Amino acid sequence: MFIITNVIKNIRRNTRKSAIYFAVCVAATLTLQVYITSIDRTQRQLEDLPAAMPISARVTSLDGWRHEYLDIKQVTVDGLFESPFVEDIEMTALAHALFLMKSADTTGLSDTDYSFNLLLRGARVAAANKIELLKELAPEGITWLTGYGPEIFSGNELVCVVDEYVLELTGYSLGDSVRYTRMLEDMFDYYGEPKYVEIGALDSLKVVGIMEETYDYSVALPLETLRQICRDFEHPFTASTASFSVVDTLRLNEFKAEMKAIELVDTSSGEGAHNREVRANALGVNDATFIGAATRLQESLSLLRGFLPLVAIAIAAVGYLVAYLAVQTRREEYAVYRLLGIGKSKGFFLFFAELAALTVCGSLLGAAVSVASGIGGIRVGALVFALFAVCFTVGGVIALLRLGRTNMMTALAQQE
Amino acid sequence: MNEITAQEIHYSYRTKYQTVYAVKDATFKLESGKVYAITGESGSGKSTLLSLLAGLDLPEGGELAVDGADMRAKDRNDYRRREASVVYQAYHLLPLLTVEENVMLPMELLGVAKPERKGKAAELLARVGITEEKHKKYPKMMSGGEQQRVAIARSLAAGGRILLADEPTGNLDSENGKNVIDILLSLAHDEGYLVVIVTHNPDIALQADEELRMKDGVLGRV
Numbered sequence: 001m002f003i004i005t006n007v008i009k010n011i012r013r014n015t016r017k018s019a020i021y022f023a024v025c026v027a028a029t030l031t032l033q034v035y036i037t038s039i040d041r042t043q044r045q046l047e048d049l050p051a052a053m054p055i056s057a058r059v060t061s062l063d064g065w066r067h068e069y070l071d072i073k074q075v076t077v078d079g080l081f082e083s084p085f086v087e088d089i090e091m092t093a094l095a096h097a098l099f100l101m102k103s104a105d106t107t108g109l110s111d112t113d114y115s116f117n118l119l120l121r122g123a124r125v126a127a128a129n130k131i132e133l134l135k136e137l138a139p140e141g142i143t144w145l146t147g148y149g150p151e152i153f154s155g156n157e158l159v160c161v162v163d164e165y166v167l168e169l170t171g172y173s174l175g176d177s178v179r180y181t182r183m184l185e186d187m188f189d190y191y192g193e194p195k196y197v198e199i200g201a202l203d204s205l206k207v208v209g210i211m212e213e214t215y216d217y218s219v220a221l222p223l224e225t226l227r228q229i230c231r232d233f234e235h236p237f238t239a240s241t242a243s244f245s246v247v248d249t250l251r252l253n254e255f256k257a258e259m260k261a262i263e264l265v266d267t268s269s270g271e272g273a274h275n276r277e278v279r280a281n282a283l284g285v286n287d288a289t290f291i292g293a294a295t296r297l298q299e300s301l302s303l304l305r306g307f308l309p310l311v312a313i314a315i316a317a318v319g320y321l322v323a324y325l326a327v328q329t330r331r332e333e334y335a336v337y338r339l340l341g342i343g344k345s346k347g348f349f350l351f352f353a354e355l356a357a358l359t360v361c362g363s364l365l366g367a368a369v370s371v372a373s374g375i376g377g378i379r380v381g382a383l384v385f386a387l388f389a390v391c392f393t394v395g396g397v398i399a400l401l402r403l404g405r406t407n408m409m410t411a412l413a414q415q416e
Numbered sequence: 417m418n419e420i421t422a423q424e425i426h427y428s429y430r431t432k433y434q435t436v437y438a439v440k441d442a443t444f445k446l447e448s449g450k451v452y453a454i455t456g457e458s459g460s461g462k463s464t465l466l467s468l469l470a471g472l473d474l475p476e477g478g479e480l481a482v483d484g485a486d487m488r489a490k491d492r493n494d495y496r497r498r499e500a501s502v503v504y505q506a507y508h509l510l511p512l513l514t515v516e517e518n519v520m521l522p523m524e525l526l527g528v529a530k531p532e533r534k535g536k537a538a539e540l541l542a543r544v545g546i547t548e549e550k551h552k553k554y555p556k557m558m559s560g561g562e563q564q565r566v567a568i569a570r571s572l573a574a575g576g577r578i579l580l581a582d583e584p585t586g587n588l589d590s591e592n593g594k595n596v597i598d599i600l601l602s603l604a605h606d607e608g609y610l611v612v613i614v615t616h617n618p619d620i621a622l623q624a625d626e627e628l629r630m631k632d633g634v635l636g637r638v
Contacts, residue, residue, distance in 0.1 A: 002524060002525065002527075010512075013512035013513070014512065332508065333510055335508075336508050336509075336510060338493075339470075339472070339496060339502060339508070340496065340497065340501075340521060340522050340525060340574075341493045341494065341495075341496040341497025341498070341522070341525060341574075342493065342525060343493045408472050409463075409464070409467045409472050409473060412467075412472075412502075412504055412506075412508060413467075413504075413582070
């Protein structure tokens with residue numbers, strides 16, 4: 001009780017010194033708030049960077065120029081679909097199909113007899129997981145079977161859209177299921193000549209749309225349908241194009257390591273120039289702007305954080321200096337308290353409580369003013385208050401410990 | 417009945433250049449109801465001896481006892497709070513406290529209730545001749561003689577019966593000095609206080625019941 005009443009009385013009696021000490025606390029807290037807010041804002045800018053600056057990537061040829069008609073291996077395709085760093089994949093694939101004529105009588109014919117008897121009609125097949133990826137295909141130019149539409153491309157039903165010419169040749173019409181379809185992988189050999197690798201034959205591929213004639217392909221399938229067919233016939237699936245958005249872009253290095261693991265060559269490392277694998281593909285990532293911005297922010301952040309210990313020491317030094325100046329002229333007062341029988345620890349605490357009360361009130365006011373003036377949020381304000389109070393108090397305690405070493409005999413023997 | 421006994425106590429301290437043997441094997445006995453004057457040249461160790469009697473430090477050797485209790489075994493803060501008090505030449509009143517508050521302070525430390533300590537402070541101030549209109553003044557607004565009398569009132573406030581005074585008249589003119597000495601003599605002779613006065617002044621020494629002279633740390637009776 002004695003200490004509490006004396007703290008209040010002493011603060012009031014030492015009005016000028018208390019006011020100066022209080023003002024220093026407020027000013028120092030405001031300064032610290034500006035500093036910590038800078039760190040907080042930079043940190044938030046860095047965290048918001050992926051949303052503000054999205055990164056997209058696409059699979060390319062080794063030289064980085066071509067991104068169509070590629071031969072993207074299954075390990076790469078599966079890896080892309082499974083990767084936590086990848087979303088919004090847009091992928092296409094090319095294949096070939098041989099449709100059995102609707103009216104063909106296949107009684108007694110072996111598999112190999114079909115083509116010799118001109119019972120099969122060939123057609124280029126394009127598969128995609130979004131209709132917009134299929135060039136030359138105007139969605140409004142498709143006649144859909146009731147209950148079907150462009151969304152079929154994001155599914156995996158055994159459905160297809162066939163151009164009117166092929167339908168006319170084969171005799172099928174909208175809503176029919178093709179009795180016998182032979183799927184072939186549409187590949188090119190080393191010299192660029194087409195070569196077909198058989199995937200397998202299946203029944204009941206349902207025609208759900210009729211499209212106008214296009215130059216590149218006559219049949220369009222959902223990508224997942226073609227992948228499923230490949231899986232069913234245990235045939236490796238290859239894609240023709242692939243592009244996607246990168247997720248969690250602040251971990252770009254981990255992303256690139258994962259892409260390397262699924263056999264996408266990192267062209268930025270120069271690795272592509274020395275790769276002689278014919279089927280190899282590279283990854284093109286438009287991350288230069290992002291990396292530049294993120295690097296600048298990370299450098300700023302590490303610089304600001306690096307100075308934080310020095311700032312803490314500076315606050316403690318100011319705390320020490322202000323406390324030292326505040327109490328050094330009160331050595332006689334301290335000695336008189338001791339002379340009147342106040343113990344060393346109680347005498348220390350008497351002065352400490354006074355400084356602590358001023359520090360807490362000053363830093364609370366400083367934090368409140370800075371929060372109210374929009375310098376930083378309540379969370380930062382609370383952090384600043386705590387950091388300042390601790391650092392400043394440490395400085396004050398050191399000053400008071402020096403006061404506690406006052407030689408009472410010397411201090412009291414001094415003549416006025 | 418208070419009694420301070422010292423048996424071959426000694427004390428030294430180090431300065432930047434040398435060790436000063438301030439008190440050398442001092443042996444004495446001080447009794448209540450008497451005024452003792454400790455005289456000697458500057459630097460002879462008088463004030464150091466007074467500080468040891470006040471419990472501000474302990475002798476390095478020998479035995480110093482108050483009412484038979486060894487000073488080493490005593491709680492020296494409590495000793496200064498309840499048994500002994502010191503008056504200095506420089507008064508050492510707290511400048512930001514009023515006269516009344518200065519006198520009330522030792523009682524506050526002992527937990528005496530405010531009305532009681534206020535009454536006792538008024539009584540003590542009246543006894544040393546400080547009029548009521550000066551109770552709310554600050555020390556700097558008063559003369560040296562008045563400040564010293566306030567300091568004496570403060571030293572009596574806790575109720576201790578040992579009063580130690582280090583050059584109590586050093587800053588005062590002869591009239592104020594005489595008033596202060598009269599108060600100290602009265603406290604010893606009329607109320608049984610044990611009063612020790614460190615002084616250069618031979619007149620004060622003559623008024624004391626006993627004079628102890630110090631020379632180069634060695635104490636002798638006159």
